[in-house]
Each structure stands twice: as structure tokens, then as C-alpha cells.
Amino acid sequence: MNTTQRSESINSFFDSFVDSTTTLKQFVVRYEKALDSRREKERREDFESRHKSRILRIGSKMEHHGALVYTKTIFNLFQDELVKSNQFIKEKVSKDGSCYEYKVSSCFDSRDSFVVRIDLSSKVGTCQCNLFEFKGILCRHILAIFHIKNVVEIPKHFILKRWTKEGNKGNGVFENKPSVEDDHEKSATARCLHVCRFINQLSSFAEKSEEQYKVIVGDLDQIFKKVLSMEEDNNSSQKQISEVNHDALENQQNHSDPPLLLNIGDPHISQTKGRKKGGRGESQNSRFKSGLEIALAHGTVKKRTCHGCGGYGHNKRSCKGKEKSTNTPTFGNTEEEV
Ligand SMILES: [Zn+2]
Ligand SMILES: [Zn+2]
Incomplete structure (x- = not known):
């Protein structure tokens, strides 16, 4: 769910309860109703989750x-x-x-x-x-x-x-609160997420001021080197790889760039609403033509001619040759312009 979808879904959720003519007093009552309906929906889904059996497709x-x-x-x-x-x-x-x-x-x-x-x-x-x-x-x-x-x-x-x-039972936030002692020592994923969260917070500080940025990058650089040397000590079989990394680090420092610590993947692409820009085929992409346009294309409608000069593409009022040729006789296929 992206941010637009979220606000749209909240809008449509309240649309059925509140409109532009709702007074403040009515709003309070209807807001309660809206929340009640949402709670009811959640209870119903809870019930279905708990008591209706799932359809298994594999059976494993x-x-x-x-x-x-x-x-x-x-x-x-x-x-x-x-x-x-x-x-x-x-x-x-x-x-x-x-x-x-x-x-x-x-x-x-x-x-x-x-x-x-x-x-x-x-x-x-x-x-x-x-x-x-x-x-x-x-x-x-x-x-x-x-x-x-x-x-x-x-x-x-x-x-x-x-x-x-x-x-939705109990307070998940506190029950799941990670503690360094148990969780992060066990799960690689949890460790990774924990560090990501730290780095995220640090990056917001780095955004605020240049000084903080320098402190953060300087210390992270130290940490990076420390961890790399630990890798070398612990893992002699992977010695070559970490040396390559070390070289990469030194190269980066020569260019005075901060070391790249996070490997961030592409975000998920969510489907946007409405017709796609550009596209699959001309027939789907172009608008429908009106009856007049189709008729003109097939030559079934007479082109209008000017009552004044007999030319095409304008009428008597917008005729440029008006004054010269006011007495020009009309042609057989000429239609009266209004
Ligand atoms: Zn996968
Ligand atoms: Zn004319």
C-alpha cells in the first residue's frame, strides 16, 4: 500500500458516513458509527480467521x-x-x-x-x-x-x-521489543534489521547538520575497518575476499567519499490507478472518435462552404474576402451558415 492508496482508502471509508453538509454535532455521532463499523469488520474477520478452515492447495x-x-x-x-x-x-x-x-x-x-x-x-x-x-x-x-x-x-x-x-491481542510493541541479549544473537535477519534501524536514525541526524554528519561518517569508518579486520582474523579461508573489500574501501577514501555501508534494493513497484501512459496499442490508447469525425473521414458529410466567397474552411462572418465579393453568386452545393 503506498501513501496515495492509504489516504484514498481512508477518504472512501469516511465518505459513506460524512459529507460536505454534515454538521460538527452530526460528525461526532457519525465518526463513532464509522469506528464501530470498522471494529465490527475486524471482529468478523477475527472470527473467520479463527473458526473457518482454510482451503489447502498443496496439503503439505x-x-x-x-x-x-x-x-x-x-x-x-x-x-x-x-x-x-x-x-x-x-x-x-x-x-x-x-x-x-x-x-x-x-x-x-x-x-x-x-x-x-x-x-x-x-x-x-x-x-x-x-x-x-x-x-x-x-x-x-x-x-x-x-x-x-x-x-x-x-x-x-x-x-x-x-x-x-x-x-491484535495485547500490546505487541512491548512484547516484541527486541533485546540485544536474546534476539539479535540468534537471528541473522533480526540482527540485520536492528542495524538497519540504527543506520536509518543516524542518517536523519546526518541530514540535520554538517558537523553531525562528519562525526557519524568518521566513526562509521572506524567501525567499518574494525569489522573488516575481525573478518580477516576469524575467517582465514575468506581472506582474499576481505582484502578485496579493503582495497575497495581505500579506493573510496582516495576519492574522499564516505564508505558505502548499506546495500539497498529497488522498492516494490505498485500498480497505479487509471489508464497507463503510452502503451500497449494505438487502438487502446487513443480516444474514441465522434460521429462527425468518422463521417468526415469517410467523406459522407458535405464540407461547409462560405456563403460570401464560396471558399472552404470558414463562414461568411469570418470571411476575409467579404467586402470584395459580397455579390458573388452562391453555388449549388453551398449551405446556409448561421
Ligand atoms: Zn526470495
Ligand atoms: Zn469566404
């Missing part, structure tokens, strides 16, 4: 588990991903202990090809497509890997509380 354990934990709407999205996860080719790129890296490519769409990194002992993983980071639903690529690795339930850290049937 994974699908059962999704039906058990997710609300109706989220389950439908999850099910779509699960069904599509069958159409992928999985190529192992690398393996390091229980950590695997796979290239997962669609049989039908060459653009739908992403790299999945996964630690099978903790079942923590990320996918290049970032669907989980954007929507909180496991993507078809990770699900495809889970399938071949016999992971038959959705791992706990991939189930967001807000998408579960219990999501």
Missing part, C-alpha cells in the same frame, strides 16, 4: 502450519508463495558447515532468480528478494530451499506476531 505440513498460525489474508499471501515455490531450480553455490548458499531460479521467468543464504542448524536465512524484510512473509525462494532441506514448519523467527491470529 508447511501449508498446514501456515493455516494454523496466520490470519486469513496473510495465509492467502503465504499460500501463493508456497504454491509458486514448486517452480524453481535450485543450484548450490557454496557450503560452509551448516551454512548454504543457493541460487534459486524460476523455470518460467528469467528475472525471478535470487540468491538465498541459509544456516540450516538455526534455520536462519535471508533472500536477495527481501520479501520478508518488506512484507514479513517468507518468500518462494526460501520456501523452495526449505522444501529440499526437509524443513516442514515455518521457523519461529519467520512468524511476525502481527500477522498471526493473536496479532
Whole structure:
């Protein structure tokens, strides 16, 4: 949902309760009614989520588990991903202990090809497509890997509380409040999100003043070097790679640019309303012609001629040759202009 869609949906939500003639007193009453109807709708969806059974399309354990934990709407999205996860080719790129890296490519769409990194002992993983980071639903690529690795339930850290049937019970914000001690040490995704949040906050400070920007970039530079040297110490097998990174860092410093810390993907493209600009075909894109235009094109309507001079394309009033030729006799096919 983008911002325009959100404001439009709120507008249309209130449209049925409030209009331009509503007085302030009426507004208070109708506003309550509007909220009541929204609460009623939520209760109804709650009820359906809890008591109506889902239609399973695959019948796998994974699908059962999704039906058990997710609300109706989220389950439908999850099910779509699960069904599509069958159409992928999985190529192992690398393996390091229980950590695997796979290239997962669609049989039908060459653009739908992403790299999945996964630690099978903790079942923590990320996918290049970032669907989980954007929507909180496991993507078809990770699900495809889970399938071949016999992971038959959705791992706990991939189930967001807000998408579960219990999501609107209690105060999720405080219950889910991340603490460094437990969560971030376990889940790579949670660690990644935590750091992203930090960097986001820092970037807003950097926007405010040049001094703050310099402090932030300077310290981040230190952190970056520290982390890189840790990588080198811990991981001698990947020594070459980190040296390449180090070179890249030094190159960047030579150009006095701040080091690039975040790898930000393209946002999801949402469908806009209305007819597309440019397009599929001339016939769809051009407007409908009026009856007169069609008739003119086929030559079935007589062109109007000037009563004054007998010429085409103007009438007697706008005739330039008016004064000279007021007495010119009219022609047989001439029509009277009004
Ligand atoms: Zn993915
Ligand atoms: Zn004329």
C-alpha cells in the first residue's frame, strides 16, 4: 500500500458516513458509527480467521502450519508463495558447515532468480528478494530451499506476531521489543534489521547538520575497518575476499567519499490507478472518435462552404474576402451558415 492508496482508502471509508453538509454535532455521532463499523469488520474477520478452515492447495505440513498460525489474508499471501515455490531450480553455490548458499531460479521467468543464504542448524536465512524484510512473509525462494532441506514448519523467527491470529491481542510493541541479549544473537535477519534501524536514525541526524554528519561518517569508518579486520582474523579461508573489500574501501577514501555501508534494493513497484501512459496499442490508447469525425473521414458529410466567397474552411462572418465579393453568386452545393 503506498501513501496515495492509504489516504484514498481512508477518504472512501469516511465518505459513506460524512459529507460536505454534515454538521460538527452530526460528525461526532457519525465518526463513532464509522469506528464501530470498522471494529465490527475486524471482529468478523477475527472470527473467520479463527473458526473457518482454510482451503489447502498443496496439503503439505508447511501449508498446514501456515493455516494454523496466520490470519486469513496473510495465509492467502503465504499460500501463493508456497504454491509458486514448486517452480524453481535450485543450484548450490557454496557450503560452509551448516551454512548454504543457493541460487534459486524460476523455470518460467528469467528475472525471478535470487540468491538465498541459509544456516540450516538455526534455520536462519535471508533472500536477495527481501520479501520478508518488506512484507514479513517468507518468500518462494526460501520456501523452495526449505522444501529440499526437509524443513516442514515455518521457523519461529519467520512468524511476525502481527500477522498471526493473536496479532491484535495485547500490546505487541512491548512484547516484541527486541533485546540485544536474546534476539539479535540468534537471528541473522533480526540482527540485520536492528542495524538497519540504527543506520536509518543516524542518517536523519546526518541530514540535520554538517558537523553531525562528519562525526557519524568518521566513526562509521572506524567501525567499518574494525569489522573488516575481525573478518580477516576469524575467517582465514575468506581472506582474499576481505582484502578485496579493503582495497575497495581505500579506493573510496582516495576519492574522499564516505564508505558505502548499506546495500539497498529497488522498492516494490505498485500498480497505479487509471489508464497507463503510452502503451500497449494505438487502438487502446487513443480516444474514441465522434460521429462527425468518422463521417468526415469517410467523406459522407458535405464540407461547409462560405456563403460570401464560396471558399472552404470558414463562414461568411469570418470571411476575409467579404467586402470584395459580397455579390458573388452562391453555388449549388453551398449551405446556409448561421
Ligand atoms: Zn526470495
Ligand atoms: Zn469566404
